[in-house]
Amino acid sequence: MSARDFLPWLAADPSAMADSVLHEATHMVPEHDDTVNAGRRDLVKMLGMGGLLVAAGPLGVRRLEAADRLFGIRGAAESWEPHAYVRIAEDGIVTILCHRSEMGQGIRTTMPMIIADEMEADWSKCRVMQADGDEKKYGSQNTDGSTSIRDFLFKYREAGATVRALLEDAAAKEWAVSADTVKARNGVVVHEFTGRTKAFGALVATARGIAMPAKERVRVKQPAERRWQGRKMTSIDLVPVTTGRATYGADVALPGMMTAVIARPPVWGGKVVSVDDSAALKVAGVERVVRIPETPIPGAYLPLGGVAVVAKNTWAAIKGRDALTITWDHGPNASYDSTAYKATLMESVRKPGQAGRTNGDADAALASASRKLSAEYYVPHLSHAQMEPVAAVARVEGGKVEAWAPTQSPQDARNTLAQYLKVDAANVTVHVTLLGGAFGRKSKPDFICEAAYLAREVGAPVRVQWTREDDLRNSYLHSVAAHHLEAGMDGSGKVTAWLHRSAYPSISATFAPNVPGPGPDELTNGASDIPFDIANMSVEACPAVAHTRIGWYRSVNAIHHGFAIGSFVDELAHAAGKDSVAFLVSLMGKDRQVDLSKAGLVAPASNYGASWTDHPLDSGRARRVLQLAAEKSGWGTSLPRGRGRGVAVHRSFLSYITMVVEVEVLPDGTVLVPRATVAVDAGFVANPDRAKAQMEGALVMAMSNTLYSEISFQQGTVVQSNYRDYQVTRMRAAPRVVDVHLVESEGLPGGIGEPGVPPAGAAIANAIYAATGVRVRELPVGRQLAGWQSKATE
Amino acid sequence: MSSAPITLTVNGTRHTFDGDPTMPLLWYLRDELALTGAKYGCGITSCGSCTVHVDGQPVRACTRRMGSLDGVSVTTIEGLHPTGEHPLQLAWREIDVPQCGFCQPGQIMQAAGLLRNNPKPTDQDIDTAMNNIICRCGTYPRIRAAIKAAAEKRS
Numbered sequence A: 001m002s003a004r005d006f007l008p009w010l011a012a013d014p015s016a017m018a019d020s021v022l023h024e025a026t027h028m029v030p031e032h033d034d035t036v037n038a039g040r041r042d043l044v045k046m047l048g049m050g051g052l053l054v055a056a057g058p059l060g061v062r063r064l065e066a067a068d069r070l071f072g073i074r075g076a077a078e079s080w081e082p083h084a085y086v087r088i089a090e091d092g093i094v095t096i097l098c099h100r101s102e103m104g105q106g107i108r109t110t111m112p113m114i115i116a117d118e119m120e121a122d123w124s125k126c127r128v129m130q131a132d133g134d135e136k137k138y139g140s141q142n143t144d145g146s147t148s149i150r151d152f153l154f155k156y157r158e159a160g161a162t163v164r165a166l167l168e169d170a171a172a173k174e175w176a177v178s179a180d181t182v183k184a185r186n187g188v189v190v191h192e193f194t195g196r197t198k199a200f201g202a203l204v205a206t207a208r209g210i211a212m213p214a215k216e217r218v219r220v221k222q223p224a225e226r227r228w229q230g231r232k233m234t235s236i237d238l239v240p241v242t243t244g245r246a247t248y249g250a251d252v253a254l255p256g257m258m259t260a261v262i263a264r265p266p267v268w269g270g271k272v273v274s275v276d277d278s279a280a281l282k283v284a285g286v287e288r289v290v291r292i293p294e295t296p297i298p299g300a301y302l303p304l305g306g307v308a309v310v311a312k313n314t315w316a317a318i319k320g321r322d323a324l325t326i327t328w329d330h331g332p333n334a335s336y337d338s339t340a341y342k343a344t345l346m347e348s349v350r351k352p353g354q355a356g357r358t359n360g361d362a363d364a365a366l367a368s369a370s371r372k373l374s375a376e377y378y379v380p381h382l383s384h385a386q387m388e389p390v391a392a393v394a395r396v397e398g399g400k401v402e403a404w405a406p407t408q409s410p411q412d413a414r415n416t417l418a419q420y421l422k423v424d425a426a427n428v429t430v431h432v433t434l435l436g437g438a439f440g441r442k443s444k445p446d447f448i449c450e451a452a453y454l455a456r457e458v459g460a461p462v463r464v465q466w467t468r469e470d471d472l473r474n475s476y477l478h479s480v481a482a483h484h485l486e487a488g489m490d491g492s493g494k495v496t497a498w499l500h501r502s503a504y505p506s507i508s509a510t511f512a513p514n515v516p517g518p519g520p521d522e523l524t525n526g527a528s529d530i531p532f533d534i535a536n537m538s539v540e541a542c543p544a545v546a547h548t549r550i551g552w553y554r555s556v557n558a559i560h561h562g563f564a565i566g567s568f569v570d571e572l573a574h575a576a577g578k579d580s581v582a583f584l585v586s587l588m589g590k591d592r593q594v595d596l597s598k599a600g601l602v603a604p605a606s607n608y609g610a611s612w613t614d615h616p617l618d619s620g621r622a623r624r625v626l627q628l629a630a631e632k633s634g635w636g637t638s639l640p641r642g643r644g645r646g647v648a649v650h651r652s653f654l655s656y657i658t659m660v661v662e663v664e665v666l667p668d669g670t671v672l673v674p675r676a677t678v679a680v681d682a683g684f685v686a687n688p689d690r691a692k693a694q695m696e697g698a699l700v701m702a703m704s705n706t707l708y709s710e711i712s713f714q715q716g717t718v719v720q721s722n723y724r725d726y727q728v729t730r731m732r733a734a735p736r737v738v739d740v741h742l743v744e745s746e747g748l749p750g751g752i753g754e755p756g757v758p759p760a761g762a763a764i765a766n767a768i769y770a771a772t773g774v775r776v777r778e779l780p781v782g783r784q785l786a787g788w789q790s791k792a793t794e
Numbered sequence B: 001m002s003s004a005p006i007t008l009t010v011n012g013t014r015h016t017f018d019g020d021p022t023m024p025l026l027w028y029l030r031d032e033l034a035l036t037g038a039k040y041g042c043g044i045t046s047c048g049s050c051t052v053h054v055d056g057q058p059v060r061a062c063t064r065r066m067g068s069l070d071g072v073s074v075t076t077i078e079g080l081h082p083t084g085e086h087p088l089q090l091a092w093r094e095i096d097v098p099q100c101g102f103c104q105p106g107q108i109m110q111a112a113g114l115l116r117n118n119p120k121p122t123d124q125d126i127d128t129a130m131n132n133i134i135c136r137c138g139t140y141p142r143i144r145a146a147i148k149a150a151a152e153k154r155s
């Protein structure tokens, strides 16, 4: 029996809602065998790891590769595999392989429901299996950029329709009738004239032997024929999740497995000078102390290095690490200080930067504007702080590497493991567990490399467990950012000039040395690709050098772009004496579709990996979600003192979202959210309930980003350590009502997981202004509203 | 460091523990008993992912030392209901509460403690009882709805 057989979630059964017995714990009890020699306590010599780099542009690391190879039958003994995503057994069980990672967005339900719908499968006979990392077979598995449905909807539909046609062909052959006279229906094929039926399982033997259907025979369903796509479906993992039997990264156990906790350099680029591990080795249960070589910065996806304590259980490993005495050389970033850096960024945005979008002449238009306004905004470093700190299990045996991990990108994990351990990728297997939250953190396989490195060093399977402190202090942080905006208006309040400069250390600084700051492509993540109709625009990127590992975090740069732009336009509306919604509608101008690559954007501008033909900037869609949210929220009706509504509209990840957030600000400055209204145009939405859940989650996460969270640095080191000082949204402040309206559309799908965050942050800040008269320009809000009642009367 | 063995009941089964008495209950459950429903999220009682019941009351397993647990009865999410059909578990599925699901065992165990002590909680009772259990995915509105639905069904 392989270890995989112990992972219950690998075969989640969507019909098991009433039958939780199917999900009996099959978790393996760890056997603490003593085959690993506890006496071998010599330090492992440092390996020369050289400067390994993953080549990647700023958003390039997130971009999906085309997934072309979708067809191909592979021999399988018991079950037949008509498609990389589908297996059918003779007993009629249909197994759908989910190749994307489940981190709360619901893909393990959404992908199977699309395929099963197109197949005309019987949902109660469908099972979902998590695919191992194999992008050649499945197409890209890199689950980020809100891409699963927007890049794969049509491939899933075609996969299901292909299998349906194949089963129909098999039935026609068995009955010796024309394929036009048979139709698949809910797990069986029916012969129209005679009413004869044959179950999918009974057709497997024949279907195996016939050719794939011709392209013309493969007909994707018309909207009216769909059974589940676009409807509410019950998520498939609810029983294991609510009974504690779902398997996340840290839940995997292998025979003889040990647990490691690692002391990593507290400063980016730091190194171990000396280690005294004598006390650590005396802790009961500690087996080994192992040096992991530091990767020279920038380091990309590779481990930071440090000193690992490998023990029989997690507690012993934690205690062992506490007992280490390490002298560090903190390296080139030892003086990084976020207060000083903020001043540096602010200076940077006060000077012209590299052009990301140029329309007309913003400088001249500003000079001649009858009214000018300018404001600056600041957003600190943020951490994903996903509930599950990263953890991974690995085993290295006979030159083969096998890992179990909550990874967003098994393909990057596999390739990085191969590179790091210098083995062929063919000898690396990555099994994907459920992800206990991810938000971009789990795209980076550094923690999986740590587990594999240690497994090889100690000759036993190893689980690496990051503590919450590790997670906050050694992460790939969301970029700190500063923004400088100027606008000019004419006498009627029409905006005629727009100047936007931003500075933030670039994600690409994690992948390449000497990156001076963000490039034009990062501005296309919600700053230069805005839907406003302004004749003279200049959107610029200003220098900012990275002093810590920067990574993408849900919505990425759109978090601070959306906050700054959404706040500034609200300031303009108030300055012009106009209602914010009316002002935004007029700012959109006439409904129009624009190919921005030909209308002012500076190369290399991107459109979230899509073409401008498929996804032009569509100001009409932005206007409609704005008006929809305004109408549904009761915009304009009065609220009691201390309450206020804020609005923001934003396009990111190819979706258009407006949030109207209502806040209540208590006298002590505490912000509550009684209600929010969300209008979403994301094209076709396959799983509306999960899309709504993503909007609820985006708002709650934006509350954290806006109201509470901040990672700061002193002497190169993260100040915060745990949820006690890295605050996130909790129940008391959480929204009472989140009213989500999805625009019904057959349009090309946009993203769902990320685009809700950017408008939410600005809408919260704008609501705070409406409620209190205090304009928050620096995040987090924190204690800034204490005593607002006296401030507001200024 | 070894002291007298500790005897405790976990989900109805008696266990004896003679290891490090400073080991938190969470790691005993997860590493020794392979009961991984209680999750590690912070280790300092800040997030509630590790919530289990000790003698019927919700506690944070991440800081309860084994040395203090002689004679107690522990219930984890795996033992909350024999077939996984506690009213809260049913309400959770009905409302499709979880996103990633990682925090949900802790949420359900905390809510089960709330309903045991207070079968008809007000909004404020729910806020107070649930405020220490973080859901980073932001499922709070649905958690609230599910607790209310379960409370209503039971009465």
Ligand code: FES
Residues within 6 Å of the ligand: B039, B040, B041, B042, B043, B044, B045, B046, B047, B048, B049, B050, B051, B060, B061, B062, B063
């Ligand atoms: S792990 Fe126990 S409260 Fe967070």
Ligand code: FES
Residues within 6 Å of the ligand: A104, A387, A436, A437, B098, B099, B100, B101, B102, B103, B104, B134, B135, B136, B137, B138, B139
């Ligand atoms: S569902 Fe993901 S943390 Fe709560």
